[in-house]
Amino acid sequence: MEKLRTVVTEPSVDAELEAIYDSIERADEALRGFQAILAKAPQCGAKISEHVWFMGFEGKGIWKTLAVYYTFNDKYVWILRIVEIKRGV
Amino acid sequence: MGKLYAEYDTEAKPVQMNIDIDTSNLGPDKLEELVLHIAEMSERDTNFLSTKLNKLVWAADFACFCETGSTISGARYQREKFGPVPKAMPIILERLKEEERMEFRKVTVGTRKGLRPVALDAADLSRFSQRQLMIVDKVIAENFGKTGKQLSDESHDKLAWKVLENGDAIPFAAWFVTSRQPTPAERRSGLELEALAKTFHGKA
Numbered sequence: 059m060e061k062l063r064t065v066v067t068e069p070s071v072d073a074e075l076e077a078i079y080d081s082i083e084r085a086d087e088a089l090r091g092f093q094a095i096l097a098k099a100p101q102c103g104a105k106i107s108e109h110v111w112f113m114g115f116e117g118k119g120i121w122k123t124l125a126v127y128y129t130f131n132d133k134y135v136w137i138l139r140i141v142e143i144k145r146g147v
Numbered sequence: 148m149g150k151l152y153a154e155y156d157t158e159a160k161p162v163q164m165n166i167d168i169d170t171s172n173l174g175p176d177k178l179e180e181l182v183l184h185i186a187e188m189s190e191r192d193t194n195f196l197s198t199k200l201n202k203l204v205w206a207a208d209f210a211c212f213c214e215t216g217s218t219i220s221g222a223r224y225q226r227e228k229f230g231p232v233p234k235a236m237p238i239i240l241e242r243l244k245e246e247e248r249m250e251f252r253k254v255t256v257g258t259r260k261g262l263r264p265v266a267l268d269a270a271d272l273s274r275f276s277q278r279q280l281m282i283v284d285k286v287i288a289e290n291f292g293k294t295g296k297q298l299s300d301e302s303h304d305k306l307a308w309k310v311l312e313n314g315d316a317i318p319f320a321a322w323f324v325t326s327r328q329p330t331p332a333e334r335r336s337g338l339e340l341e342a343l344a345k346t347f348h349g350k351a
Contacts (some may be wrong), residue, residue, distance in 0.1 A: 065277055071260050083177075083216075083218075086320070087319070088320050088323075089320075090305075090318040090320055090325060091318050091319070091320025091321040091322070091323055091324055092320075092321075093318075094307065094310075094311065094315075094316070094317070094318050094321040094324075095307060095310050095311075095324045097307060098311065098315075099310040101153050102306060102309075102310060102326045104326070104327075104328050104329055105302050106329060106334055106337035106338060106339065107337065107338050107341045107344075108252070108335045108345075109339075109341055109344035109345050109347075109348060110338070110340050110344045111343050112329040112333060112334075112337055113325070113326065114324070114325040114326070114327040114329075115323045115324055116325050116327075117322075117323050117325050118213040118216065118323065119212075119213030119214045120213070120216050121213060121216075121320070121323060123163060125329065125333055125336075127336070127337050128250055129344035129347055129348065131348060133255075134347075136344070136347045138325070138340045138343055138344055139336075139340060139344060141336070142283065143333075
């Protein structure tokens with residue numbers, strides 16, 4: 059069984075996500091999606107630099123498309139930034 | 148007024164409610180009626196077996212989640228061998244059998260043997276909005292005639308499916324997470340975060 063890491067989001071990241079969705083509930087729901095994957099397998103993302111990794115979120119319907127930037131060690135995943143990707147751009 | 152059940156307690160029995168609270172949004176009751184409705188609507192689908200029932204419940208809930216931000220049943224799901232399954236499904240199916248609202252018939256479809264859920268009672272659709280019913284009926288129609296395996300194969304391409312293990316909770320939004328490569332612009336944005344990322348490793 060894969061070891062679970064603790065996923066840490068800074069208040070600034072929570073604020074970014076809430077601004078994207080204009081709803082705390084939806085922001086939390088989206089975050090739960092990332093957390094489920096990142097806690098188990100952060101290495102599934104794309105490595106951008108020595109410490110920065112990237113993962114996509116292809117939202118459908120009311121769910122927006124996002125990109126998450128993060129870093130991790132063997133105990134923690136720190137979400138650095140979440141940005142909205144405008145569809146068709 | 149709905150009946151209230153404990154979601155995970157296999158010994159749970161219906162609790163008679165004598166206080167005036169609205170339980171119409173609670174998961175298990177709506178899940179029970181959703182299961183029954185899907186079984187009713189799939190009566191003529193020869194490929195409708197237990198696995199497909201699970202697949203259709205998930206597909207309907209997920210479609211509603213995409214369209215409205217919340218699910219139809221309110222159920223929580225976990226990863227199982229053939230796909231996401233509501234955690235409360237074993238309790239729901241047992242209760243439907245006990246209440247003689249559903250039965251399972253042993254059938255052979257081609258070379259496959261399986262159990263076909265058969266509705267013996269009409270679902271109480273008053274708990275669902277018109278929009279929810281339109282979504283679930285559309286999902287049933289779109290998948291009519293498909294086997295449970297064909298529906299499973301669609302799930303198995305998802306990153307969440309590959310990463311999570313049997314028994315793990317599956318938040319709906321995890322289904323959107325992908326391992327796609329960043330665009331050049333996304334890569335540049337990421338590079339700007341290297342100094343910040345480094346500080347976390349310094350603290351750890």
